Amino acid sequence: MSRSTADSASSVTLPTPKERRRLREALALSEEQVAEAMGVTKATVRSWETGRSSPRGRKREAYASLLGTYGPDDAPTSPESSNSSERAAEPQSGPPSPVRPQAPARTQTQAQAQAPAPAPAANAANVRPKAAAKRAAKPPKAPSPPPVITAGPARKGTPKPQERLKPVAAAAPQAAEERPAGPPAVPGLTPEEAFDALYAHAAPGLVHQTYLLTGRRRLSREAVEYAFHHAWEHWPEVAVDADPVGWVRATAYEYALSPWHRLRRTHKYPDAPPTEASRRALLTALLDLPAPYRRTVLLYDGLGLDLPETAAETEASTPAAANRLLHARTVLAKRVPELADPDALHRRLSALVTEAPTATLPAARTVRTGSERRTRTWTRAVLGVTAVLIGITGFTAATAPTHYIPANAPGETVNGVPVRGGPQKLRPEDLQLRDQLRSEPNPGPERLIPAAE
Template structure:
């Protein structure tokens, strides 16, 4: 009880943290990379990325060093709500958000069409209300929450996958794989700030994996549709590099802002902005009317909402498939471990305890018979042996003692 109280008090007394998006903006405003920030705070680059995406939050001394480093050159902007204290004394009044390098970032950020801020039906799977359960969920609640997330996000995600890959079978496979992964890590996904975004990121990574080109069934896109205009846009998108394709879909198709797009694609904000600009230029070379960002956004939304009907498996089938997949890999890992342990034990039991050098093969020497046992004596050698045995003392005669 005392340890819990001390932990709660330490959390209340800790410096307020900026929001995840603000953390990334402050770091980029200081022209600092994730690696440089990680070295100064004393953590890994993956930890800094997790802080900036909102997956985790720093604690203890790392939190103090992180906040001090971010808010040293300028006052922090929006902050995350702090846990309520029993007797609040004051509230943070920091509302100013100076942005010393914001002008440069705005120059690199592509123009946002007015229609991009509106939520479209296909883009409804881009965000979902964060699940923050107050108490551990029962299995029935977990099933219901997963099924609701699947029914809410899967239709839009499969259209996104088809726009990225041009293959119906691969699109369904990518969506099912992402939800398999989500069910395996459901305690983590259920408390994520954006569960649908978590699944979307996993689906995009799988759909754009370069290993699919080695599969014979996925080497060529599906047959073109009857709508020539939509097919032209799809073909132009498929000719873009995968990173450009994904960034353009998130920014112009789904309406994410540039920092969120950069965070999801694991790139810096200027790099994401440059990808969007280059992707727009490449599309405009093939289809001139797509040079207008608003027209491009409308065409992407139309492709996402009026794509081909792709039949998805029901939520229960996805859950059981995820469980079977996890069971299969668990058993495979156990079998491999047993095999390695058995091979190691057999080797230890049969291995020699000392080194025995091998005998060198015999070689014939000129004039000398090979060593193969005692040889038969000649008559002269037999007479000599008999004479030696007959003499009372061996050796020269001059060494025989005289009895007189």
């Protein structure tokens, strides 16, 4: 591979890990199909979609072409164009644009027609000829049907039609229009100003969402503050993320749903439920759900995320997220009968999520300085403990003896007669037995002694 080809392949910009997974499912491709087309294992494809690794070289270009985010016309043809594209791809110092990168809209027929198409991209990625010949001989696989969400128990014996999950390619632009992914990106903002804008935009709503998850107002404020402390510590990573609000939301949810909070007295029991009957019934039913099911239904029906995004944020597979959503809707329909219709549940949860937050939060500057102060404190503590261990180790090495000197035991005075050694003294019975054995050495029959002639 020439240097120009390598530079062209390395300059290909891939979407975010969550977007890679969403694009693959929009094309109705499984992990096995992508792995077979790329000539890698299923575990490698999963690591690409979770962000643990990324393809390199020509596999990167082939993977981008497979997802539909890169074409032959996008490759730079000269070093000048390559440098200009790299400069254009450099991240700005401020937060990213609130609109997520969306895949081109595809119908189901187009997705089925494009499903067996990765073979040319795989050949470009140096796939083994035998594997390519086997794939060419195989008939094209039909894409698996999308999971189906049932509408819950029917009312008065009338069957309800089944509600299909939202199509990924069609629902993503709508979700991006309904809920902003973050504050608008303004070029020229300093990191502090960008963080303050993100905090002012997302913190109040995240506190209210976390309260719906846990039922504890104090814990929700603590979780959001912890999430923004963590975001400021990893701000270079958060600033270039396609969805900074989702990054902070996932951190806050993970902290708030940690089971260790049950051991703390202040967070052991939830707060008093609201006085309104409908709100109290819905919040009580939500808190009765297991934490993963509660989080899934809040993300899908409350925030309007599509199923692949919900599965990626909850670190579950798409079928597992669909099953959690079905179970959560069934339980909520049993507890609150008027929410048996998924549309009604979606409206109620959306209304709860979009309520005006009433929590009072510290200023963004206070959160930033608190994060920096905590980082300095932990750094100093680690350095102090390390210095103490080094000092103790040096003192021990300096004062420890270099060789072993055996200690001679001092002499002691022995009083009394030592114990007599040898066999025990024979008793009269033993003496009589001994004499008898000596006098009658052979009590048996007489022995035949041959006589010599």
